[in-house]
Amino acid sequence: xxxxxxxxxxxxxxxxxxxxxxxxxxxxxxxxxxxxxxxxxxxxxxxxxxxxxxxxxxxxxxxxxxxxxxxxxxxxxxxxxxxxxxxxxxxxxxxxxxxxxxxxxxxxxxxxxxxxxxxxxxxxxxxxxxxxxxxxxxxxxxxxxxxxxxxxxxxxxxxxxxxxxxxxxxxxxxxxxxxxxxxxxxxxxxxxxxxxxxxxxxxxxxxxxxxxxxxxxxxxxxxxxxx
Amino acid sequence: xxxxxxxxxxxxxxxxxxxxxxxxxxxxxxxxxxxxxxxxxxxxxxxxxxxxxxxxxxxxxxxxxxxxxxxxxxxxxxxxxxxxxxxxxxxxxxxxxxxxxxxxxxxxxxxxxxxxxxxxxxxxxxxxxxxxxxxxxxxxxxxxxxxxxxxxxxxxxxxxxxxxxxxxxxxxxxxxxxxxxxxxxxxxxxxxxxxxxxxxxxxxxxxxxxxxxxxxxxxxxxxxxxx
Numbered sequence: 119x120x121x122x123x124x125x126x127x128x129x130x131x132x133x134x135x136x137x138x139x140x141x142x143x144x145x146x147x148x149x150x151x152x153x154x155x156x157x158x159x160x161x162x163x164x165x166x167x168x169x170x171x172x173x174x175x176x177x178x179x180x181x182x183x184x185x186x187x188x189x190x191x192x193x194x195x196x197x198x199x200x201x202x203x204x205x206x207x208x209x210x211x212x213x214x215x216x217x218x219x220x221x222x223x224x225x226x227x228x229x230x231x232x233x234x235x236x237x238x239x240x241x242x243x244x245x246x247x248x249x250x251x252x253x254x255x256x257x258x259x260x261x262x263x264x265x266x267x268x269x270x271x272x273x274x275x276x277x278x279x280x281x282x283x284x285x286x287x288x289x290x291x292x293x294x295x296x297x298x299x300x301x302x303x304x305x306x307x308x309x310x311x312x313x314x315x316x317x318x319x320x321x322x323x324x325x326x327x328x329x330x331x332x333x334x335x336x337x338x339x340x341x342x343x344x345x
Numbered sequence: 346x347x348x349x350x351x352x353x354x355x356x357x358x359x360x361x362x363x364x365x366x367x368x369x370x371x372x373x374x375x376x377x378x379x380x381x382x383x384x385x386x387x388x389x390x391x392x393x394x395x396x397x398x399x400x401x402x403x404x405x406x407x408x409x410x411x412x413x414x415x416x417x418x419x420x421x422x423x424x425x426x427x428x429x430x431x432x433x434x435x436x437x438x439x440x441x442x443x444x445x446x447x448x449x450x451x452x453x454x455x456x457x458x459x460x461x462x463x464x465x466x467x468x469x470x471x472x473x474x475x476x477x478x479x480x481x482x483x484x485x486x487x488x489x490x491x492x493x494x495x496x497x498x499x500x501x502x503x504x505x506x507x508x509x510x511x512x513x514x515x516x517x518x519x520x521x522x523x524x525x526x527x528x529x530x531x532x533x534x535x536x537x538x539x540x541x542x543x544x545x546x547x548x549x550x551x552x553x554x555x556x557x558x559x560x561x562x563x564x565x566x567x568x569x570x571x572x
Contacts, residue, residue: 171560292516333398
């Protein structure tokens with residue numbers, strides 16, 4: 119029975135890693151579809167999201183079963199609760215990638231406003247945050263998780279810079295407005311993906327330390343629940 | 346012991362209702378601060394969010410304790426898991442209200458672009474969705490929860506209309522651009538609040554029916570986990 123439980127926890131971890139790989143792929147595909155003006159590639163994001171949604175439901179079910187059928191002790195319980203939350207964040211990331219793909223399909227109907235450099239760079243940063251948050255989860259690496267949280271500021275700064283540049287395009291010529299607004303929204307979606315990755319990193323710290331750093335209330339301690 | 350457990354579940358429900366009332370208040374305050382151009386009111390949103398964050402942490406802790414110390418049976422387990430998720434959604438709603446307040450503070454530095462009618466209407470719809478989602482939760486009212494899910498389309502349609510109108514303002518005069526972009530973002534944040542309320546309604550259906558309607562996979566059934 120004990121063995122079977124460990125087996126199930128391992129499978130849960132593998133499902134999360136598969137889901138994270140798909141979430142990363144959805145970001146990369148959405149942004150390179152936009153950059154390379156490739157409609158077919160852009161549409162592939164919708165299929166990736168289907169797979170992510172399917173995994174999300176499977177992970178929900180597995181977490182619930184593990185909670186219902188076993189009586190997990192503190193550290194396993196934290197692992198299951200964290201897994202459930204991480205699954206939700208990954209699902210939201212794939213949702214944001216779909217939002218980006220929808221903006222991209224709009225943008226592909228018109229000539230490009232400008233060559234895209236900073237948005238793909240921002241996408242690369244966000245992808246790196248997702249990847250490292252999951253690596254931190256698998257290795258229970260608190261230092262790496264904290265590094266992910268820090269990198270969120272970099273993404274926010276880059277987004278502000280992109281936003282300001284696009285404003286100047288709109289001011290210059292009213293014909294730029296619709297495309298610039300679409301690109302601003304792409305930036306917003308990437309910023310939110312970085313937020314989701316940060317939430318995952320916070321869940322990892324909760325998993326490792328048994329305390330929450332949500333909302334910067336780092337002093338709060340969950341350890342008293344560990345019986 | 347049994348009594349004490351019921352007591353704890355009741356307290357959890359009350360905390361969620363308090364959190365929902367605060368989340369609703371944060372939306373109303375952010376949007377009326379913007380509409381009435383009242384900086385003090387707008388800033389009050391930040392204090393409300395502090396309270397919401399505090400409750401979020403308390404609810405997390407309580408759910409974890411209930412899972413760790415008791416061995417809840419199927420229906421209670423679903424209640425605890427749903428409560429944890431609903432708490433997260435309410436926290437995100439207050440976050441969106443903070444985003445709206447930040448846009449509002451920007452907008453208050455400039456003369457108004459236009460009298461605001463549709464955004465407050467949209468805020469009213471979103472608030473109603475949050476309120477009804479929580480009522481559905483308390484009364485385990487599946488029909489009301491489904492009604493909340495349906496109303497999400499109304500909010501999306503109104504947001505599209507607002508977006509299009511603001512585009513015309515930007516086209517007319519480059520001086521309108523910055524303010525119009527801020528208002529477009531306010532619309533986006535309200536749209537996301539309606540999404541969060543829809544997620545809560547989906548959690549209520551999961552609670553009542555024991556099956557997920559996430560991602561429209563309504564056929565999947567969790568009941569086999571109910572031992």
